[in-house]
Amino acid sequence: MPELPEVEIVKQSLLNEVKNQKINKVNVFNRNLRYKIQKGFEDFFKNQKILNISRRSKFIIFHFKNKNYCILHLGMSGTLHLLKNDYPSNSTNLSFYQSKLLPKKHNHVVFYFFKFKLVYNDPRRFGFFKLIDSKYKLDNFFKPFFPEALDKKFNLDYIKNKLKYKSKNIKNFLLDQKFVSGIGNIYASEILYYCKINPLKKGKNLNIKDIKNIIKYTKIVLKNAIKSGGSSIKDFKNTKGKSGNFQKEFKVYDRDNLKCLKKSCNGIIKKIDINNRSTFYCNNCQK
DNA sequence: CCGTTAACCTGAGAGC
């Protein structure tokens, strides 16, 4: 589900709601997420105050005292929900701001605070939690996911060297979190549209102008998406149950067979399959 | 090492 902008919105919601709040108790109803929830997970949080919440690429990081951290990845369908405390833990249909029915069987982890609880719901269970007990291990964990799309290190020299001699197409590069982290399937198509680059163009065939455009529009697209509150296709909501609006600004994603939105372009948006992922592009202005 | 495929899992929606 969530790419960098959506995860950023979730993080911001969490900062508003649970920063400096103490966790009284944690219940795990299903340990079988992408990686099994480890033994001792529940005890890790007992009476711990959440000192800060940050984000790296598509990961949310909860900070605790003594350099303890909990990393959360939302996978495709993971969501967090704030619920009032005086409902049974597996009752799901009341958030603070919006009544929304959520299949309670997918509530896998619940964090109890003084007046409310934070519920992790994830139908497909591609998300995961990971506990980390030192700053060194935290940095190590993120080492492969560098640079992040918004990082200054995602620059001309870096990209030029990485793409040199490579036959892999640029769409796949943008999705490769070890090449650049934070971009997912929606924003990869959107970014390449603004760059006027065909998603199948090989890494080695990108010219300097292409690369400069990728740097420029990666940042513009992601930042604008954050400003719009992220994209809500099916189930993305912030923790207040509010949807994002960026999907209204999609230029190519989910617009197959429609006209290119660029004035003076007579192209049609095509949908193709690249490595089992839907990819959208204009057949006229993306070369 | 490089690039591609299949697999992990459930639910929504289309088509019949």
Add this chain to the structure above:
DNA sequence: TGCTCTCAGGTTAACG
């Protein structure tokens, strides 16, 4: 209504 099929915003082991 109900069955079957396809597809979904992510990642990664395994393969050639």
